[in-house]
Amino acid sequence: DVKVTQSSRYLVKRTGEKVFLECVQDMDHENMFWYRQDPGLGLRLIYFSYDVKMKEKGDIPEGYSVSREKKERFSLILESASTNQTSMYLCASSREDINYGYTFGSGTRLTVV
Amino acid sequence: RKEVEQDPGPFNVPEGATVAFNCTYSNSASQSFFWYRQDCRKEPKLLMSVYSSGNEDGRFTAQLNRASQYISLLIRDSKLSDSATYLCAVSGGYQKVTFGTGTKLQVIP
Numbered sequence: 001d002v003k004v005t006q007s008s009r010y011l012v013k014r015t016g017e018k019v020f021l022e023c024v025q026d027m028d029h030e031n032m033f034w035y036r037q038d039p040g041l042g043l044r045l046i047y048f049s050y051d052v053k054m055k056e057k058g059d060i061p062e063g064y065s066v067s068r069e070k071k072e073r074f075s076l077i078l079e080s081a082s083t084n085q086t087s088m089y090l091c092a093s094s095r096e097d098i099n100y101g102y103t104f105g106s107g108t109r110l111t112v113v
Numbered sequence: 114r115k116e117v118e119q120d121p122g123p124f125n126v127p128e129g130a131t132v133a134f135n136c137t138y139s140n141s142a143s144q145s146f147f148w149y150r151q152d153c154r155k156e157p158k159l160l161m162s163v164y165s166s167g168n169e170d171g172r173f174t175a176q177l178n179r180a181s182q183y184i185s186l187l188i189r190d191s192k193l194s195d196s197a198t199y200l201c202a203v204s205g206g207y208q209k210v211t212f213g214t215g216t217k218l219q220v221i222p
Binding site: 031035040041042043045048050058090094098099100101102103104105106107 | 145147149155156157158159162200204208209210211212213214215
């Protein structure tokens with residue numbers, strides 16, 4: 001069964017900490033994405049990547065960075081966590097042909113205290 | 114105006130009913146359209162892509178109206194298991210997809 005795996009389901013971090021969220025896909029997909037999902041705001045794109053070592057800013061990149069050193073792995077980094085980054089973070093991957101849609105990971109619920 | 118807009122609902126319908134959701138988008142250059150289903154505390158899962166000519170998958174029918182810039186999802190013979198939030202998604206460019214905030218459906222026995 002093909003899938004996208006996110007390293008943690010729940011995470012609690014302190015304000016100011018550097019936080020790493022890991023995502024691995026086993027489908028050999030070219031494209032990978034990080035979204036956050038908040039009530040009333042829906043899914044918002046943070047960063048995405050079309051290829052190894054390639055990254056593009058999404059709609060809300062401030063306070064985040066990403067790393068894609070290998071095709072199967074896409075990491076989201078919160079440089080200095082803040083309380084307004086408390087959210088559900090969802091990683092997704094897709095084939096080059098967008099009409100196959102995204103496959104999402106099960107999400108990481110991050111709480112910054 | 115939001116790029117993608119949906120009525121949040123909830124839509125409460127009895128089992129066996131037919132229910133339809135609409136989703137409007139603002140970018141007339143949008144190229145790809147999707148419906149996703151999201152169960153409570155779960156990740157979104159692709160329900161179906163929406164093609165220009167419309168498409169059907171069992172009890173689900175999706176339509177695209179480019180002139181009025183909306184997509185629709187029709188669910189016939191609703192089941193209890195259809196209860197979920199339905200997200201529409203629109204792509205205006207290479208792989209970047211914008212999601213609506215979702216429409217909640219509750220099917221009642």
